[in-house]
Structure formats: C-alpha cells, structure tokens
Amino acid sequence: MEKxxxxxxxxxxxxxxxxDVHRRAIxxxxxxxxxxxxFSRNPAITRSRGxxxxxxxxxxxxxxxxxxxxxxxxxxRIDFVVVVTPNASHHAIxxxxxxxxxxxxxxxxxxxxxxxxxxxxxxxxAKKLPFCVTYTYSGYPMVKEARAxxxxxxxGSVRFVNAEYAQEWLTLPLEREGNRQxxxxxxxxxxxxxxxxxxxxxxEHLVSYVTGxxxxxxxxxxxxFVEGRAVDDNATVLVEYAGGAKGLYWFSQVAxxxxxxxxxxxxCEKGSLAWEQENPNVLQVARLGQPVQxxxxxxxxxxxxxxxxxxxxxxxxxxxxxxFANIYRAxxxxxxxxxxxxxxxxxxxxxxxxxRFVERCLESSAGGGLRLDF
Numbered sequence: 001m002e003k004x005x006x007x008x009x010x011x012x013x014x015x016x017x018x019x020d021v022h023r024r025a026i027x028x029x030x031x032x033x034x035x036x037x038x039f040s041r042n043p044a045i046t047r048s049r050g051x052x053x054x055x056x057x058x059x060x061x062x063x064x065x066x067x068x069x070x071x072x073x074x075x076x077r078i079d080f081v082v083v084v085t086p087n088a089s090h091h092a093i094x095x096x097x098x099x100x101x102x103x104x105x106x107x108x109x110x111x112x113x114x115x116x117x118x119x120x121x122x123x124x125x126a127k128k129l130p131f132c133v134t135y136t137y138s139g140y141p142m143v144k145e146a147r148a149x150x151x152x153x154x155x156g157s158v159r160f161v162n163a164e165y166a167q168e169w170l171t172l173p174l175e176r177e178g179n180r181q182x183x184x185x186x187x188x189x190x191x192x193x194x195x196x197x198x199x200x201x202x203x204e205h206l207v208s209y210v211t212g213x214x215x216x217x218x219x220x221x222x223x224x225f226v227e228g229r230a231v232d233d234n235a236t237v238l239v240e241y242a243g244g245a246k247g248l249y250w251f252s253q254v255a256x257x258x259x260x261x262x263x264x265x266x267x268c269e270k271g272s273l274a275w276e277q278e279n280p281n282v283l284q285v286a287r288l289g290q291p292v293q294x295x296x297x298x299x300x301x302x303x304x305x306x307x308x309x310x311x312x313x314x315x316x317x318x319x320x321x322x323x324f325a326n327i328y329r330a331x332x333x334x335x336x337x338x339x340x341x342x343x344x345x346x347x348x349x350x351x352x353x354x355x356r357f358v359e360r361c362l363e364s365s366a367g368g369g370l371r372l373d374f
Contacts, residue, residue, distance in 0.1 A: 036055065065096050108202070112197075194233055206262070218372060259278065330345035
C-alpha cells in the first residue's frame with residue numbers, strides 16, 4: 001500500500017471558500033492527510049480552526065514563516081503545503097516553504113507580478129521541488145479528451161479559439177456590503193487585478209492546456225462597470241497565436257444570468273469541438289461532413305488521458321470537486337515518483353505565464369487596446 005502523505009495549509013480559515021475546497025478535494029482523492037496549519041493572521045483563529053479540524057496544537061503556527069521553519073525541523077515534516085491566501089501574499093509564503101525544501105501547491109494566480117513569478121521559478125529550479133498551481137478546470141476528464149483529440153491531428157490545425165468565463169456575482173458592489181470574498185478580490189493591494197486575474201487566468205490556461213497554442217500577441221480592453229470599484233470586472237481580449245490561429249476571450253463578473261459559465265470552442269480545418277464547465281461530462285465534436293457527436297464521460301470510448309481521470313460510471317455526473325481532486329491525483333503521484341517526465345498538473349511555468357497574461361492585458365488596456373507581443 002502507498003504511504004499516506006501529509007500536508008499543511010496556509011490560509012483557509014473560517015469563512016474561506018477555496019481552502020475548504022482544497023481540503024475536500026484532497027480527502028476525495030485520498031492519499032494525503034492534513035496535519036499542520038497557519039489558517040489566519042490571527043493566532044486565535046488558527047488555533048480554533050486547527051483544533052476543529054483535528055490537528056495537534058503543536059503544529060498550529062502563528063505565521064507562515066514559523067510554519068515553514070517548524071515543519072522543516074521535524075522528522076515527520078509535511079510532504080507538501082497548500083497556499084490558499086489572497087494573491088499578494090503568495091510569493092512570500094511559497095518562497096519560505098521552497099527555501100525550507102517543502103513542495104508547494106498554490107492557488108491561482110501564482111503571484112501579482114512577473115518579478116515575483118520569476119523569483120519563484122528560480123527557486124523551484126534550484127530546489128528541484130514539485131510545484132502545482134491549481135488551475136482546476138484542466139482536471140476534468142472531457143477537457144483531457146479535448147486535448148487528446150486535438151493532439152491526434154484528426155481535426156487538423158486550429159484556426160480560431162473562442163473562450164469565455166461569465167459570472168454575475170459581482171454585479172452589485174458586494175465589497176462595500178461586508179462580503180469577505182468580494183472585499184479582497186476587488187482590492188488591488190491583495191488581488192492585483194480583478195476579473196482578469198480571478199477568472200481570466202483560468203481562460204488563458206484552459207486554452208493553452210487544450211490546444212497547445214503559443215500566444216504571440218494580444219489586444220485587451222478591461223472594463224469597470226460597477227461605480228467606485230478599483231479593479232476590472234469585465235474584459236475582452238483579442239489573441240494571435242504562433243502559426244496564424246486567432247482567438248477571442250471574454251470574461252466577466254457582472255454578467256447577469258450567468259453562474260459559472262466557463263466555455264471553450266475550438267475551430268479547426270476539419271472539425272471543431274466545444275465544452276462547457278456547467279455541463280462538464282459532455283464534449284461536443286464536429287467533423288466536416290458528419291453529424292455532430294456528443295461524447296459522454298464514462299460511457300463512450302475515450303482516450304487513455306480522459307479514462308485515467310474518470311472516477312465513476314457514466315450517467316453519474318462528475319463535477320468541480322472531482323476535477324480539483326484530479327489535479328491532486330497527478331500532483332501526489334509526482335510526489336511519490338519525481339522521475340515522472342511530464343506530470344499532468346499545472347506547474348510553475350503555467351503559473352508564471354498566467355501572471356504575464358494579466359500584466360499584458362492591463363498594459364494593453366491602459367494603452368487603449370494596444371496590440372502587444374506576449
């Protein structure tokens with residue numbers, strides 16, 4: 001039997017959304033157990049949260065730096081740490097654990113500027129440690145099927161990519177109404193950017209993961225529709241890729257009627273494919289001159305990549321938690337066997353590219369939609 005790994009968490013205290021998602025996803029995957037934490041800047045909250053999760057008090061730390069040093073000194077040190085704090089704190093926390101020789105899982109976006117991203121890239125290379133950035137949506141089996149289908153060349157070269165991510169949750173100024181998630185996600189000092197960093201990075205990664213296209217240039221227009229908001233809440237990005245393909249991205253957190261509408265459509269020479277996050281078990285595939293086909297996870301004949309991350313029989317829907325758990329499936333496998341050449345989880349390079357995408361979008365929009373090399 002495989003040894004159960006142990007992990008610690010920084011952030012994810014009371015009322016935090018994504019920290020709980022990470023814990024549940026790891027529990028769903030199995031193979032790792034939470035044993036240490038610094039869940040808040042308030043030591044009392046860390047203690048309360050840690051004890052409620054069944055942790056020993058001696059492994060509840062007042063600061064991330066104290067946790068990195070304390071765990072590094074233990075014979076039973078954690079096998080990895082999960083960082084689920086606001087974006088601006090990611091760099092210092094991840095750097096402390098990398099310096100302590102502890103692998104890192106970091107929520108996206110990786111950091112808020114390319115300087116810090118480059119620094120983490122250097123540290124990861126120097127320490128030769130696994131580093132995961134949780135771009136969740138690449139964990140869906142049908143996203144992996146789309147990737148395998150495009151790689152096979154059956155549909156020909158990609159001509160055009162249309163990707164969107166629409167939410168409505170910030171249509172009202174929730175940041176001025178005491179909503180904790182809205183407060184930090186719309187604060188430039190904590191989040192860096194608004195919708196571009198929060199959901200635009202998911203769009204950029206999903207397209208890159210599925211198509212393998214290399215972005216050559218972009219032209220962005222970032223909007224702020226809610227009066228008084230300090231960050232963007234809607235954006236449109238025109239993209240050109242190496243090889244001549246084109247793309248159009250739209251992401252919005254003020255799209256009334258949309259819950260979590262991440263959608264991808266890829267048009268190729270001989271066909272096309274389409275996938276929607278809110279109906280994630282189905283991939284639409286069209287081949288020139290043939291009826292449109294709906295591939296269903298768990299029922300139809302799929303690629304080895306998709307089958308390897310499918311958990312239950314067809315007709316039993318798999319969703320967000322399963323996709324998140326699939327990221328951890330690949331990461332935990334890599335921890336156990338670091339010699340694996342191409343582990344299937346988003347790494348430090350993908351995280352750094354997402355940061356560059358945000359910066360270039362901000363720069364382009366500030367210049368009136370200037371087309372900038374990527």
